[in-house]
Structures are given as C-alpha cells and as structure tokens.
Amino acid sequence: MTAILRAAVLCVAEARPLVLGVSLLRFLTGVALALPVAAAAHPLVILRGAAAWVLSILAVYLFNGVTDVVEDRINGSRRPIARGDLDPAHAMAAAAVAAWLALLATVGLPGPMLWVVAANLVLGYLYSGPPLPLKGSAGGTMAVLCLSGMLAYLGGFVVATAGAHASVPPALMVFAAAAICWMVFVGVPAKDLSDIQGDAAAGRRTLGVRVGERRSRRVMVVAALVLLVVFALTVVLLRVPLVGVSLAMAVGAAAVTATGVGAPAPDAPVGRSTRRRSYGAFMGTQHxxxxxxxxxHI
Structure with missing residues (x-):
C-alpha cells in the first residue's frame, strides 16, 4: 500500500500540481460563467465532471512525461521520471488507468461530456504519441493547447447547463478567448525558454528553437501586452462583467514583462529555475x- 501511495504521489508530481490545479480552475470557470443560463446542476454532478476532466489531464501529462524523458534530462528537469524516481512503465500504466477512470466518471453526466473527455485524451495522444507528435512544432503545440482549452470551458458549460442547448453567455466567450490566447501566445514562448537545448536535441521545431531565446522573450512580452489591451477594450465595449479579471490580467502582464525584459543573456551561466521565471509569471497569471x-461569479 505504501508503494502504491508513493507511486500515486509521484504521478501527481510528474503531471505538475499547478497544471492540474489550473485545469480544474478552467473547468470550474466554465461552470461559473455559465450560471446565467445554467440548469442548477447538483454540486456532486459538477464535482464529478471536474474529476473526469482533471483525470483526463493527469493521463495526458503522464503520457507526455514518458515521451519527454530524453529531452527533460538534457534540460535538467527535476520531475520524477526525468530524475529516475518514477519508472516510465509505471507512469504509462497510471496514465492508462487515469484515462479509463476519466471516461468512467462521465457515466451519468450530460452526454456531451463523454465526448469532451474523449477528445481531450485523443488530443493528448496526438500531442505526444507516434507517428508524428504535434509537440514537435510550435504550430502543433499551439493547436493542441487551443483545442484543449476550449474543451475545458465547454466541459464546464455542458455540466452546468445539463447538456441543454443553451446560448453561451458573452462573458464566458470573452473570458475563454482571452484565457486561451494567454495560454497559447504567452505560455508557449514562456515554457520554451528553459527547454531550448533539449528540444533542439530531440529534433523539435519549437518557437524557442527556431528563433532563439531573445526573440522568444520579445514575442512573449508583446503578446502579453497586446492581449491585455485587447481584452480590456473588449470588456469595456461589450460591457461584460469581467473588469476584475482585466485588472488581474494587468498584474500578470506586468509580471511577465518584468521577467522577460530583465532576463539574463542567452549564453549566461544561469540555472534552469532562473530561465523558468517567465513561465512562473505566466502560470501565476492563469491561476x-x-x-x-x-x-x-459564484
């Protein structure tokens, strides 16, 4: 039992608790912003939908960790598989169990939720699995992140409205669009910064590999500032109740800009944690x- 518990803890660590947390928040935000048209779903139904979604994310990230082990070790990652604490075969088995549990958890939920979870699992395989993993290119990565983000908010909406054919509230559409753009145009270059060496060794054509660290930082900073301005203007012009969110995004954009502008030179002898500061600012903004x-909105 102790060994199983330890393996479970390592699997969660491999899937990154912060990632699992923000995945849960995306789903719950889809629920909260759907409340104007919601069918008063029972809290236990919402929790079961959230569990199904997070389990699918757990499966996807465990599979990704198994397929990323070579480049993760080159990049100096300290996640359990890369450092040798979690056997890749055990992680793969846990990913399969998590995927089946995610699908099982949709039983009794609104019908579309099964397809939301199944689609996310398929995206996860296409991102990391053979024969042509989409993670190998910036375009493929962005496409998967965009679609997975849409599925998270759609899942929350589906559960909140009990699968009814309700109109999506403008606040949910605006928020989801902004959050997905933040994830794609700010998150992708931010994540690449500490992984350029390993990605290049693995033959990936990520943004960081193609344009270098300095230009990736510029893309990240410009994207954060442009997105903030567009989002704030949209909130004002459409009068959606997201003023507080726009202020939160302003704080995050300032943090991303500070880490991007004050970054070390590409050839500076600094550790991985230093190069991940921009990713930390990006992830903190998401939360x-x-x-x-x-x-x-609750």
Whole structure:
C-alpha cells in the first residue's frame, strides 16, 4: 500500500500540481460563467465532471512525461521520471488507468461530456504519441493547447447547463478567448525558454528553437501586452462583467514583462529555475485570472 501511495504521489508530481490545479480552475470557470443560463446542476454532478476532466489531464501529462524523458534530462528537469524516481512503465500504466477512470466518471453526466473527455485524451495522444507528435512544432503545440482549452470551458458549460442547448453567455466567450490566447501566445514562448537545448536535441521545431531565446522573450512580452489591451477594450465595449479579471490580467502582464525584459543573456551561466521565471509569471497569471473570475461569479 505504501508503494502504491508513493507511486500515486509521484504521478501527481510528474503531471505538475499547478497544471492540474489550473485545469480544474478552467473547468470550474466554465461552470461559473455559465450560471446565467445554467440548469442548477447538483454540486456532486459538477464535482464529478471536474474529476473526469482533471483525470483526463493527469493521463495526458503522464503520457507526455514518458515521451519527454530524453529531452527533460538534457534540460535538467527535476520531475520524477526525468530524475529516475518514477519508472516510465509505471507512469504509462497510471496514465492508462487515469484515462479509463476519466471516461468512467462521465457515466451519468450530460452526454456531451463523454465526448469532451474523449477528445481531450485523443488530443493528448496526438500531442505526444507516434507517428508524428504535434509537440514537435510550435504550430502543433499551439493547436493542441487551443483545442484543449476550449474543451475545458465547454466541459464546464455542458455540466452546468445539463447538456441543454443553451446560448453561451458573452462573458464566458470573452473570458475563454482571452484565457486561451494567454495560454497559447504567452505560455508557449514562456515554457520554451528553459527547454531550448533539449528540444533542439530531440529534433523539435519549437518557437524557442527556431528563433532563439531573445526573440522568444520579445514575442512573449508583446503578446502579453497586446492581449491585455485587447481584452480590456473588449470588456469595456461589450460591457461584460469581467473588469476584475482585466485588472488581474494587468498584474500578470506586468509580471511577465518584468521577467522577460530583465532576463539574463542567452549564453549566461544561469540555472534552469532562473530561465523558468517567465513561465512562473505566466502560470501565476492563469491561476489569478481564473480565481478572480470564480470569486466574482459564484
């Protein structure tokens, strides 16, 4: 039992608790912003939908960790598989179990939820699995992130509305669009910064590999500032109740800009953690804007 518990803890660590947390927040934000047209779903139904979604994310990230082990070790990653604490075969088995549990958890939920979870699992395989993993290119990575993000909010909407053919509230559409753009145009270059060496060794054509660290930082900073301006203007012009979220995004954009502008030179002898500061600012912003949306709409 102790060995199983330890393996479970390592699997969660491999899938990154912060990633699992923000995945949960995306789903719950989809629920909260659907409340104007919601069918008063039972809290246990919402929790089961959230569990199904997070389990699918757990399966996807475990599979990704198994397929990324070579480049992760080159990049100096300290996640369990890369450092040798979690056997890749055990992680793969856990990913399969998590995928089946995710599908099983949709039983009794609104019908479309099964397809939301199944589609996310398929995307996860296409991203990391053979024969042509989409993670090998910036375009493929962005496409998968965009679609997976849409599925998260759609899942929350489906559960909240009990699968009814309700109109999507403008606030949910605006928020989802902004959050997905943040994930794609800010998150992708931010994540690449600490992984350029390993990605290049693995033959990937990511943004960081193609244009280098300095230009990737510029793309990240410009994207954060442009997205903030567009989102704030959209909130004002459409009068959607997301003013608090726009203020939260402003804080995040400032943090991303600070880490991008004040970054070390590409050839500076600094550790992986230093090069991951921009990713930390990006990830912190994701949590902040989703928590703000939840607090303001529940």
């Amino acid at each position: 902040l804007v989703h928590l703000t949306a939840l607090v303001c």
